[in-house]
Amino acid sequence: xxxxxxxxxxxxxxxxxxxxxxxxxxxxxxxxxxxxxxxxxxxxxxxxxxxxxxxxxxxxxxxxxxxxxxxxxxxxxxxxxxxxxxx
Numbered sequence: 001x002x003x004x005x006x007x008x009x010x011x012x013x014x015x016x017x018x019x020x021x022x023x024x025x026x027x028x029x030x031x032x033x034x035x036x037x038x039x040x041x042x043x044x045x046x047x048x049x050x051x052x053x054x055x056x057x058x059x060x061x062x063x064x065x066x067x068x069x070x071x072x073x074x075x076x077x078x079x080x081x082x083x084x085x086x087x
Contacts, residue, residue: 037063
């Protein structure tokens, strides 16, 4: 795990890695919420070989523009653009 947490460039620790237990969805709430949003567009059993790039793009756009409580009711698109404007 230490190798995962080190930077590839300067060999110092720069990332904290956390692991969740299998079948413990309560340990990864944000991930489960994202999965739920994806399933609105692509239900379980969807044959992704038949899903078009346009359908994926439409789902991505919808998810990026969905306001989230964890972001202060901003969309991830807004938060991303705010961050980009600071660098």
